[in-house]
Amino acid sequence: xxxxxxxxxxxxxxxxxxxxxxxxxxxxxxxxxxxxxxxxxxxxxxxxxxxxxxxxxxxxxxxxxxxxxxxxxxxxxxxxxxxxxxxxxxxxxxxxxxxxxxxxxxxxxxxxxxxxxxxxxxxxxxxxxxxxxxxxxxxxxxxxxxxxxxxxxxxxxxxxxxxxxxxxxxxxxxxxxxxxxxxxxxxxxxxxxxxxxxxxxxxxxxxxxxxxxxxxxxxxxxxxxxxxxxxxxxxxxxxxxxxxxxxxxxxxxxxxxxxxxxxxxxxxxxxxxxxxxxxxxxxxxxxxxxxxxxxxxxxxxxxxxxxxxxxxxxxxxxxxxxxxxxxxxxxxxxxxxxxxxxxxxxxxxxxxxxxxxxxxxxxxxxxxxxxxxxxxxxxxxxxxxxxxxxxxxxxxxxxxx
Amino acid sequence: xxxxxxxxxxxxxxxxxxxxxxxxxxxxxxxxxxxxxxxxxxxxxxxxxxxxxxxxxxxxxxxxxxx
Numbered sequence: 001x002x003x004x005x006x007x008x009x010x011x012x013x014x015x016x017x018x019x020x021x022x023x024x025x026x027x028x029x030x031x032x033x034x035x036x037x038x039x040x041x042x043x044x045x046x047x048x049x050x051x052x053x054x055x056x057x058x059x060x061x062x063x064x065x066x067x068x069x070x071x072x073x074x075x076x077x078x079x080x081x082x083x084x085x086x087x088x089x090x091x092x093x094x095x096x097x098x099x100x101x102x103x104x105x106x107x108x109x110x111x112x113x114x115x116x117x118x119x120x121x122x123x124x125x126x127x128x129x130x131x132x133x134x135x136x137x138x139x140x141x142x143x144x145x146x147x148x149x150x151x152x153x154x155x156x157x158x159x160x161x162x163x164x165x166x167x168x169x170x171x172x173x174x175x176x177x178x179x180x181x182x183x184x185x186x187x188x189x190x191x192x193x194x195x196x197x198x199x200x201x202x203x204x205x206x207x208x209x210x211x212x213x214x215x216x217x218x219x220x221x222x223x224x225x226x227x228x229x230x231x232x233x234x235x236x237x238x239x240x241x242x243x244x245x246x247x248x249x250x251x252x253x254x255x256x257x258x259x260x261x262x263x264x265x266x267x268x269x270x271x272x273x274x275x276x277x278x279x280x281x282x283x284x285x286x287x288x289x290x291x292x293x294x295x296x297x298x299x300x301x302x303x304x305x306x307x308x309x310x311x312x313x314x315x316x317x318x319x320x321x322x323x324x325x326x327x328x329x330x331x332x333x334x335x336x337x338x339x340x341x342x343x344x345x346x347x348x349x350x351x352x353x354x355x356x357x358x359x360x361x362x363x364x365x366x367x368x369x370x371x372x373x374x375x376x377x378x379x380x381x382x383x384x385x386x387x388x389x390x391x392x393x394x395x396x397x398x399x400x401x
Numbered sequence: 402x403x404x405x406x407x408x409x410x411x412x413x414x415x416x417x418x419x420x421x422x423x424x425x426x427x428x429x430x431x432x433x434x435x436x437x438x439x440x441x442x443x444x445x446x447x448x449x450x451x452x453x454x455x456x457x458x459x460x461x462x463x464x465x466x467x468x
């Protein structure tokens with residue numbers, strides 16, 4: 001791993017892995033929006049750009065001619081291109097690869113998963129039970145999306161630890177130490193290749209069986225496409241929602257007025273969920289400049305990496321009044337947490353359902369909670385931001401504090 | 402004046418905010434893109450919901466028009 005000097009100027013030398021950015025990026029983005037709406041850094045191969053205003057984020061997201069999705073993670077050194085359709089696809093390949101998956105993620109399809117998700121949340125809360133506290137990220141948030149996506153893919157929920165380890169290596173460690181990426185992807189491929197063969201012999205009511213039946217231009221999915229899509233569903237389906245659940249619980253643990261209000265009136269959940277998604281949007285995407293472009297008065301040079309921050313766009317006061325305030329009854333909320341344009345998060349209905357159910361069940365069972373005394377909250381760095389350690393205390397509980 | 406809603410299909414990316422906020426007026430098709438139910442005319446009682454759907458569409462795909 002390289003030694004990284006601390007950032008002195010966020011406009012000309014930004015680093016989204018810097019501990020200050022990881023801990024609390026919002027003041028940095030506010031400063032950049034005022035002073036340098038398109039920042040640049042040479043810490044990443046071929047240079048990286050960062051747009052902090054909604055307008056430029058939207059322009060880049062809509063422009064797949066100049067901004068390619070072939071690289072969706074900004075890395076210190078570029079790794080050989082890894083195809084995970086449709087997230088890494090550009091037109092014209094993008095639409096057919098996406099259409100294949102869309103029917104499995106419609107609101108109607110996702111509604112069927114709600115009772116099972118509720119049962120998972122209740123079981124986890126049962127286990128947390130009457131203790132004086134727990135780690136809301138480790139004991140609760142992280143398990144929910146893992147178990148739901150494992151169920152959708154038809155693979156064992158007990159493999160969750162492996163899934164989280166793969167994600168940690170690909171999305172966090174790999175940003176700085178790219179040597180871990182290829183072996184991890186190979187391990188994932190071997191895992192999924194085994195499951196594809198099992199489902200070919202014994203089809204079930206799961207996404208792998210569904211994709212085995214899928215046809216693109218009359219042909220079954222080529223194995224690299226199939227494996228790339230399965231890796232995507234696993235990676236994109238887990239720590240994103242885990243982060244959204246964790247960040248929402250962190251907010252409620254640190255804002256007692258919002259917690260009390262929401263616990264007393266869970267009919268506010270729909271607006272609260274959208275506001276948590278806006279204010280703590282977990283996912284930052286990336287693009288690679290395919291052709292030199294001008295956006296926001298800045299030149300994006302070919303091959304440059306672009307950190308496409310929907311979280312920063314969501315904090316832009318030009319689009320969101322009181323952008324820095326979390327208003328759980330905000331009714332007008334055009335946030336971009338799930339992206340904008342053709343790459344809108346495929347799993348947005350699933351994520352919204354999981355986040356809503358996770359908060360609803362938690363508040364029903366544990367309306368009284370706050371950060372534990374001396375709690376060290378740890379946030380993940382890189383593409384997906386959320387609390388990985390979130391110790392909370394239940395003041396009302398037996399033996400509580 | 403009667404109010405009409407429309408989903409601009411080329412802009413809709415299937416965020417489904419309109420379907421959640423005004424299920425009387427919008428539904429998702431088999432690919433999860435939104436479309437209006439019926440001819441898109443909005444009864445007076447649903448005017449506020451139609452406006453909410455418009456103001457929450459991230460892609461500006463929900464359009465309101467007074468006929």
